[in-house]
Amino acid sequence: MLDTNIKTQLKAYFEKMVSPIVLTATLDASESSAQMLELLNEVAEQSDSITVSTEGQSKNVPSFTVGKPGEATRIAFSGLPMGHEMTSFILAILQSSGYPPKVEQDIIERIRGIEGKLHFQTFISLSCHNCPDVVQALNLMAAINPNIEHEMIDGALFQGLVDQYKIMAVPTVILNGEAFGQGRMTVEELVAKLDTNSPQKDAAKLNAKDNFDMLIVGGGPAGSAAAIYAARKGIRTGIVAERFGGQVMDTMGIENFISVQETQGPKLVQALEQHVKSYEVDIMNLQRANALRKTDDGIEIELVNGAVLKSKSVILSTGARWREMNVPGEQEYRNKGVAYCPHCDGPLFKGKRVAVIGGGNSGVEAAIDLAGIVSQVTLIEFDSKLRADAVLQTKLNSLPNVTIIKSALTKEVLGDGTKVSSLRYQDRTDHSEHTLELEGIFVQIGLLPNTDWLKGTIELSKHGEVIVDNKGETSMPGVFAAGDCTTVPYKQIIIAMGEGAKAALGAFDYLIRSSVVEPEKALAA
Structure with a gap:
């Protein structure tokens, strides 16, 4: 089932395991059970620290759990975790063994502080590229906090459960038998949803931040390119985004990104995020902008949670969203068909x-x-x-x-x-x-620009797009824009990136010409 290259990679990954792990399967005589057992055995063969048991007693067949021997298991897979979910399976093994997750320490502490017994079920499809993010986030939370359990369920294999919970879209998360959420959610989003005081905590931290030289609103291709070009100038740069990656996260096949013959949206977003993080860019994720204001000493961006960020220049790269039909019944049956x-x-x-x-x-x-x-x-x-x-x-x-x-x-x-x-x-x-x-x-x-919050503040086209000049500047001095939210034609990833870079250069030129940047910094750049 696993080719030689994958087995070699697994051997290397499993060298990072901290404690032994047992994969406990619940099987029957079906072909899908046979495939599951074959997969588990092949995975276990790649490390002496992994064993397989067929003494599981789950109601869902076929399924298996991941956990330390002798301890109550908190991570389960109902269905074969192949395709996009293979990574979820491997990470579950590593994190259940005690290997530290790659998330901020603040998030880990907040996960540990979650109280009450929480049993999550995530309904997925193996072709869904957003589902692994949710599965991996909840598996991580279960590995950290003994009060949390999580089960991945392949909707195509367990149609009875799909019908029981009336699942019409994936990923769908059920918590203790009740609907909890739908769509892609990061671990930060899940923790924030469980922590009712999260908005107030976030607002306090954001309000305490120093003023930026350049603040980018939106974390898609345009925003990422703008941040990289700004940070390379040595100025204080920040990105505030509702969802890093934006619409690209929902794009499966990308075959027109020059020099990359074929890739997938989530994979490209991961590369973008790593590139941005290689510079000193302050990334403020899961934050939605609510208002834009020009002040005597710069520009302010007010967020939905009430926080206010201040900057000498701003780049708007808020992208676009799916256009809706706007007919009776659409909202009522959204995610219900x-x-x-x-x-x-x-x-x-x-x-x-x-x-x-x-x-x-x-x-x-x-x-x-x-x-x-x-x-x-x-x-x-x-x-x-x-x-x-x-x-x-x-x-x-x-x-x-x-x-x-x-x-x-x-x-x-x-x-x-x-x-x-x-x-x-x-x-x-x-x-x-x-x-x-x-x-x-x-x-x-088609798409609609995410510019509703800018109406009455800067000049927009009749289609709601931000009107920009040849340097990306808007009708408000010091405010630039790039990507799918602007009047620039042809909404393509590669065009958004170029426009983001251009807007950053235009904004930097604005900073120099308005004498906001110190003279020696301008010369050094």
């Missing part, structure tokens, strides 16, 4: 009927991917023709279980109160209305 990530949630609709809204590249790619999983895909396009690349349209038209409906206006999402049951749309040619029976709707109709 209405989804926005076919890679993540597609496996939950195996054998079911779904619709994809949007005929651009994203919509057609989603329909192609889903056609290999679901029973029927109906692609609905508002225009009279598809806008996707010709090669994608050719592939789409070759699939037998795909229907294309053009000139269609989506009117309403219908359901039974718990999940989607149908979609109502209007034929724009004759104005007749139709109802499409289905179980899932994947919305792929």
Whole structure:
């Protein structure tokens, strides 16, 4: 099951183990159980500190736990942790053995301070690239705090549990039998959600920070590039971001990033974060900006938690978010059949009927991917023709279980109160209305800039994009912008990075010309 290269890598990883670990499996005579036992044995063969037991007594079969011999286990995997979840499995072994996790000491202390018995279950799909972040975060918390237990559950394998908890999107986290959260969550986000005093604590720490020379709002490709270029100038640089990586974290396949033939969004974000952290950049994650103000001595960014950060210059790189249909029923059935990530949630609709809204590249790619999983895909396009690349349209038209409906206006999402049951749309040619029976709707109709909080402060286009000049400067002196939130055309990762670098250089030039930077610093740069 594991090739030679992976086995070699595992041997090296397992040399870091602190204490012995036992993998205790609950199996039956099924093929999936046989595959699980094969995987566990192959993993155990790579270290004398790992043993395998088949005396598990879990209700979920096949499954296994990870823990020290003789101790109560707190980490479980219901399903085969392959694909994206293989790393989750290996980290669970290392951290359960006592190997220290790579997180801030403050976070470790906050995890240790969590009280009460907490039993987490995370429903995942093996094709979901956001799921491992949640699984690894909760496994880490379980390894640190004996009050916390965590179980990864492969939704495709345990359909009964999916139905029981009405899971329609992954990752979905259940805490002590009740819904806790959905979507990608870092360990910092999970701890903050459990710690009710977290916003006040964060605000106090942020308010105590010294003024920045350059503050970047947003941690995507544009923000990362801006931070690197700013830090290299030797000035005090900070990034405040709601989610480091931004929209790229939700991008599975990247094949047009020059010099990198193929990569994945989370992998690229990890590389970006490591690069930024190699410089003296103050990264303030999980923070949302709420207001921008020009003052006599600089610029202020007010955050949702009430904290205020001060800087001599600011770069806005807040990116964009998925555009919604804005029809009745969409919000009611969000994550109950209405989804926005076919890679993540597609496996939950195996054998079911779904619709994809949007005929651009994203919509057609989603329909192609889903056609290999679901029973029927109906692609609905508002225009009279598809806008996707010709090669994608050719592939789409070759699939037998795909229907294309053009000139269609989506009117309403219908359901039974718990999940989607149908979609109502209007034929724009004759104005007749139709109802499409289905179980899932994947919305792929473009992006909206994250600039609502800037309205009335700086000049925005009619589409809500930040208007910038050829140096990236906005209508407010000292405030620059870059990436998908701006009027710069072609929303691509590589373009956002270039614009981020340009904005940083423009902002640095502003600092010099406004005599904010000391003369000797300007000459040294």
